[in-house]
Amino acid sequence: MREILIVGGGYAGFYAAWGLEKKLRRGEARVTVVDPRPYMTYQPFLPEVTAGSVEARHAAVSLRRHLRNTRLIAGTVTEVRHADRTVAVRPVSGAEYELQYDTLVVTAGAVTRTFPIPGLAQQAIGLKHVEEAVAIRDRLMTALDQAASLPPGAERRKLLTVTFVGGGFSGVEGFGELLSLATAMVKFYPELSFDDLSFHLVEARGRILPEVGDGPGAWVVRSLERRGAHVHLNTQLLSVEDGHVVLSSGEEFDSALIVWTAGNASNPVVHNHTDLPVDGRGLLVVRPDLRVGTDSEPVPDVWAAGDDAAVPDLASPIPGAHTVPNAQHAVRQGKQLAKNIAASLQGGRTRNYRHSSLGVVATLGLGRGIFQYKRIVIRGFPAWLMHRGYHVLAVPSWERKIRVLAVWLTAALWGRDLVSLAAVENPRDAFVTAADPHRSDESRASDYPSV
Known part of the structure; x- marks a missing residue:
């Protein structure tokens, strides 16, 4: 059976795997996703998680719940050697090992960019x-x-x-x-x-x-x-x-x-630990159909999308432009990946990725927002409603949509939930104090790391 290995379970990786489960024939290929987290984070909800307007669990989409025919590996890919068709995987626990593949999909995502600022x-x-x-x-x-x-x-x-x-x-x-x-x-x-x-x-x-x-x-x-x-x-x-x-x-x-x-910043694995072609920003060179490489020098059986791929923006009037790294593109690129990979395995025709922006919308706090599509600008409460409406439709699965809507409805009736659970960072404090009340706070804290 052909092995399809997806590096990263974020937007693009999750939707690629989800789509492949629907499009591959029985026994045609096995899909494996490698990611250290057991869920896909719906990042547009994170600002509302900070405000308690969305439950933290509702911004996380379980991989195992939705990818039931996909092998999931809790770990991090530390190196890609396409010449050997292998990747090095560092599991959450245990020794590093190698995985072989026939088709590779790189959707590792970007990492936070930092600078050497004191403190x-x-x-x-x-x-x-x-x-x-x-x-x-x-x-x-x-x-x-x-x-x-x-x-x-x-x-x-x-x-x-x-x-x-x-x-x-x-x-x-x-x-x-x-x-x-x-x-x-x-x-x-x-x-x-x-x-x-x-x-x-x-x-x-x-x-x-x-x-x-x-x-x-x-x-x-x-x-x-x-x-x-x-x-x-x-x-x-x-x-x-x-x-x-x-x-x-x-x-x-x-x-x-x-x-x-x-x-x-570009993912260190993509930037520094792969034999695949990258550009000056450390992003994978990608063709419009999401294959890695160029028209003159394609890389066989490798695909990429999302924040670590320089995907040509065919909808932009600027020559040589690339799609911006946002959820709007990553989700749609993941879906197109699934279609193109399945088509390539089944002798079908692949299609280029092309998406015109639907505009941008942002929340600025409860009841406040801004939306812009070309010259159309909407501010305040209507834009905030548009933000919530768009993202509740965009979050994967009806189960998540209903859970988020339920939280918003209860908040509309009874207001925000203003309870802090900061104590979960040190969950054993109460027990350790009860077990040995004479020990100092410093010695108790050294017994275990913070969550």
């Missing part, structure tokens, strides 16, 4: 995975609880200061949603006021949301500033040691929560 690795948290979104929400709620018990001063001011670095969609949406959550929560703390909150959005360029026009982008900045936020444009983060933020503009302040959303 960044020790202080900041990303917003690319469900675990990070949950941690951001819980840390904000815990900070409010702690601040309410402190007198006015530097320590309380630091706890109530939030800093987001990066003004793309992920950063702006996460920033807007968390600001909305903090504004709603502070009403339940008579010891605090709205003026005690300090939210900072730092962007190195002169504007935020580059996917929308200059006018809508400027409107988003004004909207955030009217809500009390500080937007620092043309500003870089210089240092964040011990939570002390130093900006290139000369401003300095202490911040207990620092979220890094300053873009993506």
